[in-house]
Amino acid sequence: MWDRIKEKLGILADSAKYDVSCASSGSKRKNENKGLGNASNGICHAYTEDGRCVSLLKILLTNHCIYDCAYCVSRRSNDVKRAAFTVQEVVDLTINFYRRNYIEGLFLSSGIFKNADYTMERLVLVAKKLRTEHNFNGYIHLKLVPGASKELVEQAGQFADRLSVNIEIPTEEGLRLLAPDKKREDMLHPMRVLKNAIDESADRGPRPSSLALPAAASPAKSRLFAPAGQSTQMVIGATAEPDLTILKIADAFYKKMKLRRVYYSGYVPISTDNRLPAIGTPVPLIRENRLYQADWLIRWYGFSVDELLSANQPSLDMEIDPKLAWALQNLHVFPLDINTADLLLLKRIPGIGLQSAERIVQARRYSPLHWDQLKKMGVAINRARYFIICKGLPQQPKDYAAEQIRQFILSAGHSKYHPNFSPQLALFQ
Amino acid sequence: MNTVIYDGTFEGWLSTVFEVYERRLDDVRIIENDAPSLFGNSITITSDEAKAHRVWKGLCARISINAAKQLYRSFLSEEKGREDHLLAYARYALSAKLSIEYDYAHPSVRYVIDTDKKVRREKHRMEAFVRFALTADQIYYATVSPDFNVLPLIRRHFEQRYADQRWLIYDTHRKYGIYYDLHQTLPVTIEPANPACPADPACPADPSLPDSPNPIFTPDETQYQDLWRHYFQKVNIGARKNLKLHLRHMPTRYWKYLPEKRPSL
Ligand code: SF4
Secondary structure, X not given: OHHHHHHHHHHHHHOOOOOOOOOOEEEEEOOOOOOEOOEEEOOOOEEOOOOOEEOEEEEEOEOOOOOOOOOOOOOOOOOXXXXXXXXXXXXXXXXXXXXXXXXXXEEEEOOOOOOHHHHHHHHHHHHHHXXXXXXXXXXXXXXOOOOOOHHHHHHHHHHOOEEEOOOEOOOHHHHHHHOOOOOHHHHHHHHHHHHHHHHHHHHHOOOOHHHOOOOOOOOHHHHOOOOOOEEEEEEEOOOOOOHHHHHHHHHHHHHHOOOOEEEEEEOOOOOOOOOOOOOOOOOOHHHHHHHHHHHHHHHHOOOOHHHHOEOOEOOOOOOOOHHHHHHHHOXXXXXXXXXXXXXXXXXXXXXXXXXXXXXXXXXXXXXXXEHHHHHHOOOOHHHHOOOEEOXXXXXXXXXXXXXXXXXXXXXXXXXXXXXXXXXXXXXOO | OEEEEEOOOHHHHHHHHHHHHHOOOOOEEEEEOOOOOOOOOEXXXXXXXXXXXXXXHHHHXXXXXXXXXXXXXXXXXXXXXXXXXXXXXXXXXXXOOOOOOOOOOOHHHHHHHHHHHHHHHHHHHHHHHOOOEXXXXXXXXXXXXXXXXXXXXXXXXXXXHOOOOOEEEEEOOOOEEEEEOOOOEEEEOOOOOOOOOOOOOOOOOOOOOXXXXXXXXXXXXXXXXXXHHHHHHHOOOHHHOOHHHHHHHOOHHHHHHOHHHOOOO
């Protein structure tokens, strides 16, 4: 029996791994009535040799699929070994891994067998069993099957912490080319259903503590509806969309669908299909990293897509990060005085991250900050120096041209500014 | 120079701060009592709950609860000389009218923030890298040897998460553990029956043991470890290999506890 399970686990983990999301944070599910687990902090329990976080048991229920999307290993026409877990097998694996502190929970996806609803029903059943039969409060991320009915999407939200529909191919044209049986609308529909349901439950849900209802009135648990929200993934480099298009789409997802995260997954060549990059083509890791950086700038640093890219310049700079690129194009904003500049502007200085910007604002209330102190507060001074004014600066900023600064910074420390490939890490200082 | 000797506990350190103020000592050096007593001219402080409490209350009146926790965690770093740095921090905090906790430019504030950061990182690593193995008598058992004394810090996390299973986390370096019996968590010590394995013959950390059938564990234990190891290998994407990043996140010194990093059968 163990050998069978092991073989299935191998096949169904192997085909699930191209989904890069592994987030297990952002929920607020507590352990109730001395049950098992909680979902709040999002711990990485291990890291693969490619440096990615392993936080969830990420598997497919089955890799049988009636569709034939060219970019997917599970596509109908691909000659791979197929397998399927039973609902109970997934439940047992999750519980036993969780109890040993291997994982934060389950990320369950699936190839589509029979039809969308038939598949979705089984995914929901796994989550339901975990919650109701095992009093499991760990993290559950369910993939929504494109085309799944409104009822099933809503049920999924009652048991899962996060739900996601992967858009995969950013544009409609790309989709038509690579996944002719799939319609963009089939993916957008469950997203919209979910957005509405999440909005509604937020209206109904517990307000900040002062207005909390008596606990007996309605247990908090029954009100939780996909507390970690929804996310999606786009494959990068399988089709020809420029970064500008990709970021515009992501931005619209954040704003209109209120997605928590958009993931970018550099295409890993897995097919000889000539509509796609050939096997052996390198995975666009640097580009993927730059997209994550730009995404962070948009979500946390107050940048808009239009500030970073334009029709004339639709691609991110591969040599330097997008924040430095922006600064070099906007030298008129600098130099900024460390002791007086607004938090919002401090955050825009290359070499100063969110945390150091906040620290600067707090520390300068005690006494004006000196260059030496800045160094010790976590500021990457070798980049920041070209953009700031501060007492004790070894050299007052000269009127360097953007190109000169770029060269200084690039030659200053190769290893340090070498792109970091992990989607979990933001690379700004 | 006044050398003060205390018992190495946090309560002892707080009592020391009390005495430093009470006796108006300055230029103080605080030493833990297990260090060789080369100091003829020293003062020995005994822990005193009431005095410690007064100092703690005094500190909490001047700094936020968050900063007080930072101070406590820095103490658990067991770093040499921390007692003196923390004394300087306490003096600064107690002397100022406003909370000093955000004065990142001040050396002792920075010491606390930086040390706390290291301790918290180790705490998070333990929450991540503890691997339980289920013993035949139904206890989820794990051994660790963290860089800092973080068991007091991870207790709550494990209590909240694993409320319906009995578990024991044993620090082989400091020779004590915490045991949750479904009602409360208690500190425990284990007499090592087998000196080769630091804590116990049941120690799942001994790389020679886990894969051989071990009567101490449930029969399924080896199977689940094997499944987990298999899973870990399968989720890797060869085309994205980045060993440097892997090692930064999972330093080799933790591997001995991780079934997924042990060679398979
Ligand atoms: S429907 Fe999903 S599983 Fe099936 S081939 Fe397309 S992407 Fe792959």
